[in-house]
Amino acid sequence: MQFELSPECEAFRREMQAQLRAMVPADMARRTRQRVHPTKDDLKLWNRLLNEKGWAAPHWPQEFGGTGWDPLLVHIFEEECAAADAPFPSYFGLRLVGPLLYTFGSQEHRDRYLPTILSGDIFWCQGFSEPSSGSDLASLRTRAYRDGDEWIVEGGKLWTTEAHFADKMLLLARTNPDVRPQRGGLSMFILDMNAPGVTRRPVITIDEGHSVNEIFFDSVRLPADALLGEEGEGWTYAKFLLAHERITNAHVPRNKRDVRMLRTIASEECDGGQPMVERPDIAEALARLEIDVAALEWSVLRELNQPSGNPAIASGLKILASEIQQRITDLAVDLVGPAGLVFYDEAAIECDDPAGDVADYVPGLAARQLFYRATTIYAGSNEIQRGIIARQAFGY
Amino acid sequence: MHHFALTEEQRMLRESAVRLFEKTTPKWSDFAEMGWLGLLIDIKRGGIGGTVADAAVLAQAFGHGLVAAPYVTVAGLCAPLLCAAPATETLDGVIAAIAEGTQVVALAAGEAGSHYGLSGHATQAKSLPGGGWHINGAKAIVVDGGQADVFILAASIENERLGLFLIDADMPGISRRTYRTIDRHDACDLKLENVSLPQERLIVEGDxxxxxxxxxxxxxxxxxxxxxxxxxxxxxxxxxxxxxxxxxxxxxxxxxxxxxxxxxxxxxxxxxxxxxxxxxxxxxxxxxxxxxxxxxxxxxxxxxxxxxxxxxxxxxxxxxxxxxxxxxxxxxxxxxxxxxxxxxxxxxxxxxxxxxxxxxx
Incomplete structure (x- = not known):
């Protein structure tokens, strides 16, 4: 063990900080701070701005369009993106489809899709969860039948994030109902969201925002080359992705930014003339969060520097991070007191005179607190993660 | 001796509430007809003369039925507050109107930055030489205030003592901004600019x-x-x-x-x-x-x-x-x-x- 950041790392951080802050338009930064769900326009524009610098996918191997930075530099870069209030880039193309294609995809698929993911021209969504299959992916019911060279898809998906932004879906479907999903019953496909037979319905979440959707497939015809990788390998690919997802879902850069913002809010909000940050209970809650975010960061740095390949570690990160995210938003709402009652719709969030006579960081806090109830549910509920840890770490 | 079980009357109260909430989305006039709005108002003043425990039984049914109505604000907070203040004709009118369901009253205490505190109001009431008051200031996040006809306003009299005033929502000088809360109740902000009040609108002051x-x-x-x-x-x-x-x-x-x-x-x-x-x-x-x-x-x-x-x-x-x-x-x-x-x-x-x-x- 040897702990020191090289002078190169510090120089890299300073360089990125200066460049990224200059790149994020002020109105985009404000929307990122206030909105629970990013707009499609902001995601597109930020993707394009990053791509112009060659930074759209720093975590990809260089040969496919990555930057060639080591994991620590990627981490520093992402931290500076968050600190500059840049939106977290649309997840599905850059984090799921890209790695899947360069790891398992055909050359033809790579050539066709990777450049449009980097440029942000094509947006993706992830068609895994279904109404009766949340945590239990093996019980998927959506079927893909062979019809000559082509495929026909019947069924539906639920909780499909950003499907209303997406041009393509990464679809997980049953191709062989006679075989267990884990033994080759599932395959992955690239589905065109504008194909005949695809219907999208918004699902409004308890924050009253729209980020997830329900999708229906009514005899959707897929061309032969829609199959991603090998037939029957859907389970293998899904597991590869979920392991990735759990590390990214630690959201260290965002959590660090949010905790810094908490301290700012705590210094500005007053309770009877006294800044909240001086109240002992607030000071303690804030300190505990800062300490827990530090622990989370060092666990992620450890894993990045020396990957354990142990699913128990990734699951532990997901549990800690999701609970921290909830505690951050809980405390943020506590800090603003009765303003936590007010419902701010999207128009109110960008207005200069928000209801309740509050500071401009208030709108969006309560909605975020509500939406973040999902962090302990999505990407494998925390109960599922604890099951994985018990199995992997102890064999139970 | 404490009795933890519901009384016969409380059981009936609960059952009538459960039945109403199962049937339809209840209206404010239903609450008046059932006598619920006057539950904590004396019989002599048009109410039922019930206990806070009775009201709690009812409030619990409101919670169970997820009824988004300002019941606690109006019947549980404002009505008994007004009943406890020294009686005047104006007050008697408002109290009767609450029980009849014709007026909704909200408490306007909070201000920007006051958090949950109930003292130190920046809203000022100035005593006029010939009697009466001039009120200036602003109230923020008045819970259930969006539909209120009348407000119980907390203001600082001559910058030294608390006064509770009864103001009508449509008085000259008052502007209201109404908005929703996360639970589909409403709230409002009030601006008060040189609002003139007759002397008896001060309902109680000081300690x-x-x-x-x-x-x-x-x-x-x-x-x-x-x-x-x-x-x-x-x-x-x-x-x-x-x-x-x-x-x-x-x-x-x-x-x-x-x-x-x-x-x-x-x-x-x-x-x-x-x-x-x-x-x-x-x-x-x-x-x-x-x-x-x-x-x-x-x-x-x-x-x-x-x-x-x-x-x-x-x-x-x-x-x-x-x-x-x-x-x-x-x-x-x-x-x-x-x-x-x-x-x-x-x-x-x-x-x-x-x-x-x-x-x-």
Whole structure:
């Protein structure tokens, strides 16, 4: 063990900080701070701005369009993106489809899709969860039948994030109902969201925002080359992705930014003339969060520097991070007191005179607190993660 | 001797509420017809003359039925506050109108930056030489104030003592901005510019006003606690039903001990919160320090239990609980709103600490 950041790392951080802050338009930064769900326009524009610098996918191997930075530099870069209030880039193309294609995809698929993911021209969504299959992916019911060279898809998906932004879906479907999903019953496909037979319905979440959707497939015809990788390998690919997802879902850069913002809010909000940050209970809650975010960061740095390949570690990160995210938003709402009652719709969030006579960081806090109830549910509920840890770490 | 069981009248009250809420979306006039709006108003003044415990039974039914109406604000807070003030003709009129359901009254105490505090108002009342008042200032996040016809306004008289004034929403100089809250109630901000009031619109002032305000908000807090208990019961029942029917990995969710133990913890938290509701009700007539500590102790327990019970009801529903169409999320939001109407758990814990020696003695 040897702990020191090289002078190169510090120089890299300073360089990125200066460049990224200059790149994020002020109105985009404000929307990122206030909105629970990013707009499609902001995601597109930020993707394009990053791509112009060659930074759209720093975590990809260089040969496919990555930057060639080591994991620590990627981490520093992402931290500076968050600190500059840049939106977290649309997840599905850059984090799921890209790695899947360069790891398992055909050359033809790579050539066709990777450049449009980097440029942000094509947006993706992830068609895994279904109404009766949340945590239990093996019980998927959506079927893909062979019809000559082509495929026909019947069924539906639920909780499909950003499907209303997406041009393509990464679809997980049953191709062989006679075989267990884990033994080759599932395959992955690239589905065109504008194909005949695809219907999208918004699902409004308890924050009253729209980020997830329900999708229906009514005899959707897929061309032969829609199959991603090998037939029957859907389970293998899904597991590869979920392991990735759990590390990214630690959201260290965002959590660090949010905790810094908490301290700012705590210094500005007053309770009877006294800044909240001086109240002992607030000071303690804030300190505990800062300490827990530090622990989370060092666990992620450890894993990045020396990957354990142990699913128990990734699951532990997901549990800690999701609970921290909830505690951050809980405390943020506590800090603003009765303003936590007010419902701010999207128009109110960008207005200069928000209801309740509050500071401009208030709108969006309560909605975020509500939406973040999902962090302990999505990407494998925390109960599922604890099951994985018990199995992997102890064999139970 | 404490009696923890409901009286016969309270059982009937609860059943009539449950029946009404099952049938339709109730209207404000229904509440008047049932006599609920005058429950805490003397018979002589047009009410029913019930007890706070009676009102708590009703509030619990409102919580269970997820009825988004300003019942606690109007009938549980404002009505008894007005009844306790020195009687005037104007007051008698407003009190009768509350019982009849023709006027909605809200308490306008909070201001920008006042957090949950009930003192130190920047809104100023200036005494006019020929009698009467001029009011200037602003009120923020007046809960259930969007539809109010009348406000009980807290203002500082000559910058030194608290005054509670009765103002009509449509008086010249008052502008109101109405908006929704997270739980589909409403709230408003008020601007008051040279609002002229006749002398008798000051209903109480000084230490009396301060004590009346605190006592009234404490009563309202306990009634909100009752509403919270009702909401928790309903959310827990939904969660129990869900895990008894939903299958994942080829088994019903109720076959997973981690999930049934979660339900067990919810049950424990709810029952202890229910006990603290009763303790809060029992202490409402105690001397102010003791009452303050006891009510805040109730609120700490109920708000934290509500966060756990309704939050975990969402968790047990998985993604389904995150949908705006699902009832559990609505219960959670009502609990969140109750927990920041007259103070959140942190506020009440600090308030308990400030008054604790009185409660312990």
């Amino acid at each position: 009396l006003a301060s004590e009346l305000l605190h006592a009234s908000v404490d009563r309202a807090n306990v009634l909100l606690a009752a509403e919270a208990i009702g909401a928790m019961e309903a959310a827990m029942a939904l969660a129990a039903e869900h895990i008894g029917t939903r299958e994942q990995f080829g088994r019903t969710l109720s076959s997973y001990q981690v999930l049934t133990h979660r339900l067990a913890d919810m049950h424990v938290r709810l029952e202890h919160a229910r006990s603290m509701l009763m303790r809060g009700l029992a202490m409402l007539e105690a001397q102010p320090d003791v009452r303050a500590a006891a009510v805040s102790a109730t609120m700490v327990h109920v708000i934290e239990a509500g966060e756990f019970v309704c939050g975990q009801a969402i968790q047990l529903h998985g993604g389904l609980g995150m949908s705006e169409e699902s009832q559990v999320g609505q219960y959670y939001k009502r609990l969140r709103a109750i927990g920041r109407t007259y103070g959140d758990a942190r506020f009440h814990l600090n308030r308990y600490i400030a008054h604790a020696s009185a409660d312990a003695a």
